[in-house]
Structures are given as C-alpha cells and as structure tokens.
Amino acid sequence: MSDTVALLPGDGVGPEVMRVAAAVLTRVRPDVECVEALVGGAALSQGLPALPDETRALCDRSAAILFGSVGLPQYEGKPLEQRPEYALFVLRRDYELYANIRPVRVFAGLEEASSLRSELVTGLDLIVVRELTGGIYYGRPKEQRTVDGIEEAVDTMIYRAPEIERIARIGFELARGRRKRLTSVDKQNILETSRLWRRVVERIAKEYPDIKLDHLLVDNAAMQLVRRPGDFDVIVTENMFGDILSDEAAILTGSIGTLPSASLGTKGRPGRQFGLYEPIAGSAPDIAGKSVANPTAAILSAAMLLRYSLDDDAAATRIERAVEAAYRGGARTAELARNGAAALSTQAFADAVAAHV
Ligand code: NAD
Secondary structure (H helix, E strand, C coil): CCCEEEEEEECCCHHHHHHHHHHHHHHHCCCCEEEECCCCHHHHCCCCCCCCHHHHHHHHCCCEEEEEECCCHHHCCCCHHHCCCHHHHHHHHHCCCCEEEEEEECCCCCHHHCCCCHHHHCCCEEEEEEECCCHHHCEEEEEEEEECCEEEEEEECCCCHHHHHHHHHHHHHHHHCCCCEEEEEECCCCCHHHHHHHHHHHHHHCCCCCCEEEEEEHHHHHHHHHHCHHHCCEEEECHHHHHHHHHHHHHHHCCHHHCEEEEEEEEEECCEEEEEEEECCCCCCCCCCCCCCCCHHHHHHHHHHHHHCCCCHHHHHHHHHHHHHHHHCCCCEHHHCCCCCCCECHHHHHHHHHHHC
16 A cells, blocks of 8 residues: 655745655655645635645545645734644644654755854754653643732643653654764753653663763753754753754754754654654745745655655655755755855755755
8 A cells, every 4th residue: 555645835935845845755755645735824715724624634544744834924913723823733733743853964065054163063963852742832720810919920831751751762762773872951950840851761761771861951952052063963852942942953054944854743653653744944935936945854854754654764865865965066045055156946956856866
C-alpha cells in the first residue's frame, strides 16, 4: 500500500514553497502520494472553516502532514476560530503533537549571513527539541481576575512525569543518531517543575548510557547558544523555554527560509510516528506571489517527514545532501544572494536541488 501525505500549502508563500518541496519528495519516493487540501486563509476565503472537514479527513488517513504556512493580514484581530492560524492550533491539539523538533544548520557558504562571526557558526548543526503540549501555555488555572479590588493574572506551569519522559526519550533517541550529546535545559534553582524535569531526565538517562547528558539553566543556555553554539548537539527543554531558545537558535543561520521543523504526535510508532512538518517561518505576505521565497525549509521539512514518519532515513539523507550540494554550487535565493550573485527563483532553486538528488 502506498503512503499518503496530506499536502496543506495554506497561505502566502506556502503554496509556492510546498509544491516544489512535494516535487522533490516524490522524486526520491515516487510511490508516495501527496494529496493537496485547503487550509487556513485559503479555506476561509471559500467560506469554509480554517480546517475544513475534508482536510481533516485527509489528515486522518495520511501518514503525515506537509504543511506550508497560514496567516494573512486581513484576518488579524479576528477571534481565533475565524483566523487561518486556528487550523494549526486544532491540528496540534487533536493529534497531540507534543514534540517539536527544530534542526538548526548553517550550510557551507552561508556563514556570512549569520549575525554571529562566521567562525562561531561554521559547520553549525544542532537540534532543539521543545515540549509542545504542556507547561505554562496550557496549565490551569489560567485567567485574569480582580481580587479585593486589585487586578491580577495567573498562569500555571505544570508537568506530569510521563510528559517529561516521552519528550526526554525523543531527545536521547535523536542524540543517539548523532554526536551522542544531550543538553537538558531547565530552571531547577527556582522552579518545582524544573526539579521534577531534571529528576525524570536523569532517570531516563539510565536507559541511554551511551549518551553524554548535561544540564543547563535556561538563562545560561541562552548565553551559551550565542557564545559557543558549535558545542551543542541536541537540546531538550520544556514548552516556554523551548519557544524562546528555538527562535534564538534559528537566527544563528541568517535566513529563516532555510529552517524546517517537525512536530511529532502520539499516533503511530517510532520511525513511523504521525507528524506535521513545516517551515518555521510564516506566510511572508511581503514576498508572496513573487516566486522569490526560499524553498529550503519546505524541502528539508519533506526530508524530516521521510525520516520520522515514513522510516526512510536514506531518502531523507539524499534530499539533505542535495540541498547542501546546491548551496555549495552557489545556488542562492534573493534573501541570501550577496555581492551581485544571481538570485534564483523558488522553482530554479528547487531545480538546483533536484539536480543533485
Ligand atoms: P514571516 O515568518 O512570515 O516573515 C518574516 C520575514 O522572513 C519576512 O521578511 C519574510 O519575507 C521572510 N521570510 C519568511 N519566509 C521566507 C522564505 N521562505 N524565503 C525568504 N524569506 C522568507 O513572519 P511574519 O511576517 O511576522 O508573519 C506573516 C504571517 O505568517 C502572519 O499572519 C503570521 O501570523 C503567520 N505565521 C504563520 C506561521 C505558521 O504557519 N506556522 C508561523 C509564523 C507566522
């Protein structure tokens, strides 16, 4: 039986980058069927909800979702249910996408684009694993209220051991396939949730004696990421710390258009886990429709899909090597073209990648 991938291009540059990414994916795996469906503003503009029933049904019967981006200026300020972003919210919630994986790589030739000195980012290759469905973003009570005539607000940070165990295992497993180093980030000098976090991570570490585990407090981690980013291999952390650190790590590369992500859920089994794969950037309305968007993040998201949801590491690696080769060969989209170098269109860049697949 062939595998089905739900292709949800969405808004802005989403359709431009996702269609070329799907073409690269099916070039390495012609047996995979990418079925396209409406999501976000593209659905709302047709009088449908942000996540139409038909799209949901496609996701239910697919091995994974390849997602573009959602969000358009005309929907800003509307209630969440009427905004394109609601689709992502529902998908993350309903498929319990608890593990957000963000690889951060600086491709040879792109060091100059980083905001750090190039010697600090040469060969940079790390992964941030963020817990995505727990912690302070979801804990109850969560409200604003008035007590004795004084306004106050409360958010609740709560973690249960099983939530920490499953995300820690993702971190250890990823480290095992790489340089075998895992850094767990917490704030255990202040937070009870962090003391539990550290204890549970230490417990799981006993199952992975081959992995070198260390712990960093989040404030120190934020500093070390810009001081010695090359020392990190895999970083695992809770939801809010991960939100901030993963964006900090992302800017090390110089272009948001190169960064893919995976969000893995509870459905499926290791190697064939159901997941949602998407560029970390948004719909980029400022460049949409101009065929200048960098499709690297979308293409690398397709590679991650092959690795984690279709258990095809070889195909994923072929795509990643082809992207590296395209950059080594000088292929650049507009936001990365320097010193008068020719800027390739979205399609031309994807063709340069496909030529190396
Ligand atoms: P953005 O990430 O869309 O764009 C930020 C900057 O990065 C822009 O200058 C853009 O041109 C550039 N950029 C983004 N992708 C690029 C690519 N592939 N190639 C070259 N340059 C690229 O962030 P924004 O402008 O703040 O948000 C635009 C919309 O996207 C908003 O509606 C927001 O809600 C939405 N959004 C969606 C997601 C998602 O779908 N997961 C994530 C973030 C933002």
